[in-house]
Amino acid sequence: MDLDLAGKTAVVTGATKGIGLAVTTALVAEGVRVVAGSRSSSAELDALGDAVRFFPVDLSTAAGPAALVAEAGGALDILVNNVGALTPRTTGFLNVTDDDWLATLNLDLMAVVRTTRAAIPLLIERGGGTVVTIWLSGPEAVSERPLRARPAPGRSSGRATPATRVGQRTTSAT
Numbered sequence: 001m002d003l004d005l006a007g008k009t010a011v012v013t014g015a016t017k018g019i020g021l022a023v024t025t026a027l028v029a030e031g032v033r034v035v036a037g038s039r040s041s042s043a044e045l046d047a048l049g050d051a052v053r054f055f056p057v058d059l060s061t062a063a064g065p066a067a068l069v070a071e072a073g074g075a076l077d078i079l080v081n082n083v084g085a086l087t088p089r090t091t092g093f094l095n096v097t098d099d100d101w102l103a104t105l106n107l108d109l110m111a112v113v114r115t116t117r118a119a120i121p122l123l124i125e126r127g128g129g130t131v132v133t134i135w136l137s138g139p140e141a142v143s144e145r146p147l148r149a150r151p152a153p154g155r156s157s158g159r160a161t162p163a164t165r166v167g168q169r170t171t172s173a174t
Contacts, residue, residue: 001030002030003030005027005030005031005032005078006030006031006032007031007032007033008031008032008033008077008078009032009033009034009035009072009075009076009077009078010027010032010033010034010035010076010077010078010079010080011034011035011037011068011069011071011072011076011078011079011080011115011119012024012027012034012035012036012037012080012082013037013038013059013065013068013080013081013082013083013111013115014037014038014059014082014083014084015034015036015037015038015045015052015054015082016036016038016040016041016042016044016045016054017042017044019082019134020036020038020080020082020083021042021044021045023080023082023134024036024045024048024052025048027078027080028048028049028051028052031051032051032078033051033052033053033075034048034051034052034053035052035053035055035068035071035072036052036053036054036055037055037057037059037064037068037071037083038054038056038057038083039056039057039058040056041054041056053071055067055068055071059083059107059111059114059115060103060106060107060110060111061106062114064111064114065111065114065115065117065118066114066118068115068118069115069118069119069122070118072122074122074125075126076119076122076123076126076129077123077126077129077130078129078130078131078132079115079116079119079123079129079130079131079132080132080133080134081111081112081115081116081131081132081133081134082134083107083108083111083112083115084107084108084111084135085104085107085108087100087104108135112133112135116131116133119131
């Protein structure tokens with residue numbers, strides 16, 4: 001399929017596995033140069049070759065997202081926000097500390113805010129672009145089951161963020 005993306009540059013967060021790796025692989029197949037941001041690389045990402053430039057970054061920090069966007073060198077056309085972590089909370093909601101909540105919010109929410117904030121000026125400068133944010137949560141977040149003190153045995157409670165519905169949002173920078 002030709003999506004007319006050849007020659008464009010994308011930044012993909014959480015690019016080394018799962019959905020981020022699948023997005024990166026698809027973009028490379030379309031001829032996109034990808035700056036892949038994550039804490040560590042993977043053999044699968046490395047196998048994509050020269051079309052991908054891996055940038056090691058902790059996106060839960062205040063400076064990480066801007067450093068990742070800067071790695072694109074001003075030639076940014078597409079931002080895919082995909083970073084996030086599924087942290088099992090097997091001891092129940094009441095045992096999730098403020099520090100646990102803040103760590104989750106910094107990675108799952110603030111990384112998106114900070115990366116998008118860093119990217120938008122570059123996208124506008126280039127005449128527009130695309131921002132895609134992928135937010136996923138565990139199965140308990142979309143369940144219609146009654147509230148439980150603990151997840152069912154063998155199940156995680158999912159990612160606890162303000163975006164607890166499975167969804168995708170695409171916006172234009174201009």
